[in-house]
Amino acid sequence: MTDPGNSRQTVRAAFVCGPGLIWLLVFLLVPMLLILSVSFISRGAYGELEWTVTLENYRRLIGFGALGFDPLYPQILLRSLALGATTAFLCLLMGMPLAFFIARLPGRFRAAALLLVVIPFWTSLLIRTYAWQILLAPEGWFGSILRHLGMTELYPGTLAVLIGMVCDFLPFFVLPLYASVEKINWSLAEAAMDLGASQWNVFRHAILPQISPGLTAGLILVFLPATGQFVIPDLLGGAKTVLLGNAIQQQFGQSRDWPFGAAMAVAALALVIAGMWLFYRKSGQKGEWL
Amino acid sequence: MTAPTPTLEKYVAPPLSGGFSIEADQLTRRFGEVTALDRVSVRIHEGEFFSLLGPSGCGKTTLLRMIGGLEMPDSGRLILLGRDAADWPAHQRPVNTVFQSYALFPHLNVVDNVAFGLRMKRLPESEIHRRVQGVMEMTRIRELERRFPAELSGGQKQRVALARAVVNEPKVLLLDEPLGALDLKLRKQLQIELHQLQRRLGITFIYVTHDQDEALVMSDRIAVMNEGRIVQLDTPAQLYERPRTRFVAEFLGACNLIEGEIVEAASGQIKVRSAAGMFMVAMGSIAPDIRSKVTLVIRPERIVLSALTQSGQPNRVSAEINDVIYSGAETRYSLCGGAVPFHCCLINSSAVRDGFAVGESVSAYFPPESLILLND
């Protein structure tokens, strides 16, 4: 382990890491490249792949279809982004106090409170989502409360999707944020308080800089998967709340237009790569909160 | 090695029979910009208690790891027990180490930790049992048998680490600051135990420390290291009495340094002029070039204080006492004579305080045989 990069180590590394790396090469990178290439070809009359190069799929994605301008897909893209951003914002409102709450608990309760956030994180998203169907249904617990409040058009719809999203992704936000909040040096905040800073200023100048890595990580970890979600809008949204994930599923499913679906998948990937880049640059923490 | 001067004969360790355990020749190791070992050459006798002493980062651990086979030299040669160590892998060398952090296996209890080396050699269980029990008896950890490292105190961990190494009956035992993490009292006790153990086993101990007292107490010989080099290798007495550089003089024990210039050299004596006055020094190892700048070194306890007499005599400085610190066994004085500050300490040999007071003027005598002349 003392001499970096000598050839014997490379050979041994090839034996040890090789199988795993080859696996990821074959079942991760190759499929991604396939998606990328298929996004540039067209579809035959029966949904089969026709290997002629075209930019048609991307043109359609930004609204210039064969039949002139059609805002459907740009709308889906924008709606996905907007919904992802709203989810991230709501998670911030809900999760930030929660992270501070856990961090301020006495030590022996802290692990338990954290475990209570981790459990939903590892519990089937599908089950938690369909449970919202039950809850939000007109005769369900929440549903009937909301009906008394005069909110009838909740489920299925965008609001229901948002509720499902926030509930499902809240742990994604709280866990990395908590990792930062836990490490806060409170004496800085106290010093600022002593100097007579207002609460907001204490937070802004003494706390926020310390938690910004966790905050960035949390927001990105909510925003990215929320944008590409397929189960939640599928179960809780109506026909009007088609998101990127559903659109991809549609193209690979009923519509059988794989090249177009692939183009949408590439768009989702591009989004993720941009997000990952931000994540690495801003947070520097590499999934240690897992 | 230098021949000891006649007056120090009585301190020299008994002559060592047999050959060398370690013969290092120009060992060099670099880590990027840092030269951890810089052309280190040393020979260590069989059965010797040998210490490596030096400030943090001077390369002690690196040298030790090289002997253990955990580190390879960039250049130079290491002969271990008469055999070239270059192609001798660590796990086959008859050398064991007590690590700086103990490195006890956390998943094994004390017995299994101690038995680890013997199990790796696939000795019969009955023999393993016998030897492990014997060593645990000797290191007094029998009652800890079933405990795990996490359940041991620092001193207990240290004993287990020692037992785990010794049970393999190595030809050379390497100890990397084994007492560094322990409190003073325990350290003093374990120093004695380690010393006795070494005499009993009769094997070579190479002992790393940055505690000079520890090295002086335990060792047959000490190599003082600095910045990757061995700056002086001698018996403890020689190192203390005859340091060859300012670094060694200052590193081992307290000392006073007085800068001066040689003005005369004749009939076995050298005359040095300094701001504090004239000093006569016994002719030593350095060449007495007239006019060359030199440093005089004297240990605080060698200065003799007396009531003020006539001044102007060589080796006698009239000085004023600036500070007195009483510390039980001795009293330390800070003085200033001829604008040269120095320290002096007197043993409190009777209950009656017959020392000197702050502000008093005294005469300090620097005996010629206690003055060491350095040319750096």
Place this chain on the structure above:
Amino acid sequence: MAVNRPSLRLSLWSALAYLFLYAPIAVVVIYSFNAARFGAAWNGFTTHWYAAIWDNPQALSAARNTLLLAGCSTLISTLLGTALAYGWTRFHFPGRRWISGLLHIPIFIPDIVLAVALLLLYSLVSPWLRFFELGLPTMVLAHVTFQIPFVAIVVRARLAGLDPALEEAARDLGASGRQKFRHVTLPLMMPGILAAAMLAFTLSLDDFVVSFFTSGPGSTTLPILIYSSVKRGITPDINALSTLIILASILGTVSVMLLQRKNR
């Protein structure tokens, strides 16, 4: 520490957040004991639906598929991921820096992208290699793909936290490379490996999207069964089944947390 206890306002808000997180889980568990066959009205307590699972051949075969899938993929991904983590931390080799990025791809990309990408690969290859016709084997391949990164990252964290002096001590005490690995490195890695395997198993158990796209006729798993039931209208035995899955996830999560704590 100079941290004050949470204020009342903070506590109430957090209680609300917990309520929000657990409401869906609670409703599934509670409804699994509801005697009513249709609708949301409470009609008395029953354990009938748990018994009913045993009489539902679809549910049983889905459960069998799910366990088989989770078991096989966990085994493969734990082996590959552990080896990957070991080589990644212990050896220097060209391209080592890229591994971290590679491993984070499956963690970040939306499930659906991985799912359709694999579907595309399988459908292009299957005309030549029958093995890749959609079914349990293709699902195993897919699950291993998203499990490997989690395993590798968890095991690597454990390895990176080990004191290098321990392995040196093993060498020093006469252990050959193989003995050192067998008697020191592997036992010390074990809590990390177990936690990783547990995680991988839970991931596989819960996965719906990737399974949905890579499954074939006859390889329906519990999440797929639940999805299609939900699409048709929820029946109470699905709630019972879901409750069992939730229970498995909770057990998995708690044991991972306990193992991780032991790691420190």
